[in-house]
Amino acid sequence: MKISFRALAAASIAAISMFAGSAMAADKLVIGTDSTYPPFEYVDASGQFLGFDMDIGRALCAQMKVECTFVSNDWDGIIPALQAKKFDMILSSMSITPERSKLVDFTNKYYNTPPAIAVPKDSPAKTIEDLKGKTIGAQSSTTHANYAEKHLSGTELKLYPTADEYKLDISNGRIDAVIDDIVVLSQWVKSDAGACCKILTPLKSDPEINGIGAGIAVRKGDTALKDKLNAAIAAIRADGTYKKIQDKYFDFDVYGE
DSSP states (O other): OBOOOSSHHHHHHHHHTTOOSOSSOTTEEEEEEOOEETTTEEEOTTOOEESHHHHHHHHHHHHHTOEEEEEEOOGGGHHHHHHTTSSSEEEEEEEOOHHHHTTEEEOSOSBOOOEEEEEETTOOOOSGGGGTTSEEEEETTSHHHHHHHHHOTTSEEEEESSHHHHHHHHHTTSSSEEEEEHHHHHHHHTSSTTTTEEEEEEOOOOHHHHTTSEEEEEETTOHHHHHHHHHHHHHHHHSSHHHHHHHHHOSSOTTOO
16 A cells, blocks of 8 residues: 655645636545555546545445545655645555654545555565665655565665556666565566566564555545545445455455454
């Protein structure tokens, strides 16, 4: 799951001047997402928003009987854009963390998966201890980057604006390992694009950093929308819609404990 920020408060203030007005009327909602994070969110060649998160979003909107549209936004500026009313909510694998909860309100979780590390297939590393002195790539402004800073002492952390960029660097031998959500890395190493690499190990989540699962972020005080979303999450879990979407992408329970 993509996750925690630094210098976010300053960025929030700066971004508020960039956008004006509310996103849409109450029966029409705009969903913000960083569409560079397959299999959770991505855009195909025709510009269609696809992925687990996008299908969950469509199911929630259908449950709430509202019309929804998706807007792509860079991850680093996605909370400031929400605060500035560019869109009504963030549905983008955003982990519920104490730091973010100071800036936005979160729904209940809609999935929860741990982080992991991937390395080249010919890497001599057998454990995370073997990565000391090595360079690890991560997407910037994420809990995975923060996890590496806290728990992977002795390594050099290299940050990238998107996951695609760290994947390119490890594929070309410019870094020694990468850290991200286990689902993202597992599906990537099974693809042609990720044939370079393998999962070294899953990691034990740190709740203070990784949070308690991915939630949908709304603006502070938007209790009405948060409550509607929570009710819709419970409803699609109860009627089988959630499982149908999950089974389209995963062969395990992505909802977690």
